[in-house]
Amino acid sequence: MTVVKQIESVRKGSFTSRYLPTYCVFLSTLDLSVNTRIAYKYQVSHFLSWLHHSQMADYGLAEPEARDAVVAQYKVFLKRQRGVKCRTINAALTAIDSFYGFLGLGKSGVQRDRE
Secondary structure (H helix, E strand, C coil): CCHHHHHHHHHHCCCCCCHHHHHHHHHHCCCCCHHHHHHHHHHHHHHHHHHHHCCCHHHHCCCHHHHHHHHHHHHHHHHHHCCCCHHHHHHHHHHHHHHHHHHCCCCCCCCCCCC
């Protein structure tokens, strides 16, 4: 199956485990280092797990306004509940922006923090 067909399949389907494997195929088409691909997969996997458990999956993957709200909530979750450092949060946001680009929703408007 081509990357385009896989992306179409994900868009038509519900929130399932198909997102991450298809996103990884998409990553393999980009000019990224192996370490960057691994980091993006890791960060997006955690984001999708959080999104699924927060029961906002359908909302958070639907449109740009919802995307921004969900990503902002995830950033707060990482910072306040997980105690994640600024640099790691910013790396997660970059990976999540890549994921939303893959979905055709573009980058989130969530601001990066300075250290």
